[in-house]
Amino acid sequence: MHDIRAIRENPDAFDAALARRGDAPVSSEILKLDEARRAKIGAAETAQAEQNKASKLVGAAKAKGDDAEFERLRALVGQKKEEVATMQAEAKALDAQLTDVLARLPNNPADDVPDGKDEADNVEVNRWGDIPSFDFTPKEHFEIAGVAASMDFETAAKISGSRFVLLTGAVARIHRALAQFMLDTHVDENGLTEVNPPVLVGDDAMYGTDKLPKFGEDSYQTSEGMWLVPTSEVPLTYTVAGDVVEQSTLPRRYTAHTLCFRSEAGSAGRDTSGMLRQHQFEKVEMVSVTLPEESDNEQKRMLRCAEDILERLGIPYRTVILCTGDMGFGARRTFDIEAWVPGQDTYREISSVSTTGDFQARRMNARFKPADGGKPQFVHTLNGSGLAVGRCLIAVLENGQQADGSVELPQVLAPYLGGKTMLTAEGRLA
Structure with missing residues (x-):
């Protein structure tokens, strides 16, 4: 606001x-x-x-x-x-x-955000990792032999319709391992507080986090009027709605692993193959509530938290700052992290880290009481994916694929996979 x-x-x-x-x-x-x-x-x-x-x-x-x-x-x-x-x-x-x-008016972009019309005008600010070379034509995730039987789109469509997937066996376990690895890293090393929030929220929470009134069609609403969260940014950020918190309690840093739901209105025909763009997906989200003078540095810290996850997984990536024409409605500045996906021979978004300034705080009247006793001021709120679990699974499977249809898995996942680091061509962990 x-x-x-x-x-x-x-x-x-x-x-x-x-x-x-x-x-x-x-x-x-x-x-x-x-x-x-x-x-x-x-x-x-x-x-x-x-x-x-x-x-x-x-x-x-x-x-x-x-x-x-x-x-x-x-x-x-x-x-x-x-x-x-x-x-x-x-x-x-x-x-x-x-x-x-x-x-209904978007947030004002920060002065350092590049001007532009669309993603072609985004500016790369960082690149990490060497793009892997293969002595065979790399496949997309759902085409890899060791993955195909455990990534079932046909049965999911029978159950729920298009843009759903049924993960089973070893692939389901790898997906779960990725989420656990992300959460443990954020909690144990990055100082975030783990939260298990509701994924059904009311109008006020959606409005306060700038998802309503303009973008209601992008989300799912129940017959009782509740909303399925498009991201756990909504409940995590809304925890401070209507509050006047003490300055000494800031920053507040949260992380959560939840299901997320998006109708993907207007995206028909885009990325419909595989599990890149789904109606139901999982994310490990990061949210920070901080002082105005600290929010820019907090965004840099959150960005490094997300980038570090990919580095530990050995996934090549690049980071771009979004131009004004590609930036989200509530964002003041956004960095996208794009992971390399060999099957498409390109980088694909795996995380967005945004600062909204006081834009959301004004909508939900979230303020802090200065330590010097001055007048209450609006907090600043930030959010970022740390990371999108399904897209991270895609990157892990495609970058680790072998000629025989097996997949070499990142070593950091071994503790979550019973010490195993290979998905065989038959779809088993070894």
Whole structure:
């Protein structure tokens, strides 16, 4: 959510920020609504004062026995009461309209975010690992002999429809091992607190984390009105909604491994082969709630946490900073980590690490009390994948594939796989 005071003070800067995202200027519309709302509030306050004044005079007129003045003043009180109620209702309606307009506008990009239209304008900032060379044509994950029997799309479609997968046997265990490895690393070495949050949330949580009202079609809603989380960013971030926390309790760093659900509205025909883009998937999420002056460094720390997971797994990757045209709605700055997938001969996104500044905090009124006793201020919130488990499974399987259809697995997973480091061509761990 945007600060209306900032728009009043510098509407041109606000429109310029929208222009960087390719959006039309709206400050004049916003300021007209704001002016009308403030005028109604002022008029209501004036009418309220007149009502209060007349109310006091009613008693005096009655005490004097001045029936005519008593009746006139009583009628005036009734009239002012109606005027106050009407203007307050009109002010409330204008306030709701203004809030709705502001809620549909994306966050302002940080100054260092590159301008651009789409992913072609993203800027690479880091690259790690050597792209593996094969003496055979590498396959996509679902084509590898040792994987194919344990990655069943046909049965999943029978159960749930398209874009679901049924993992069984060794592949299901490798998938679970990856999630456990990520969680243990984040908790034991990166200082994050593990959380097991609900994956059904209410409207307020979705709105507070900028998933509503604009992107409701991208998520699933139950018949009771609850939402299946598109990411555990939603419940983890919303833990501080409506709170005024002590500065000494920040930063708060959380991680969670959950199911995630996305309708993928508008993505028909994109990445439909294999398990790259699914309606149901798992992620190990990272969320930080921090002080404004620390949020940029916190984003760098979170980015390194995610990159380090890939390095330990031996997966080549590159990191890009997203341009203004490719950045998510609520983000102020986003870094994407893209893992190398030999089957497609390209890098594919496996993590996004974003700072939202105070954009989400304003929507859910999350603040901190400064240690010096000053006025409460909005916290900053950040989120990032640490990592997307299914996509990480794809990268592990494709980078480790062998000519005979087996897969060499990362050594760091051995403790989670009974000491085994190979998926055989027959689909067994060895």
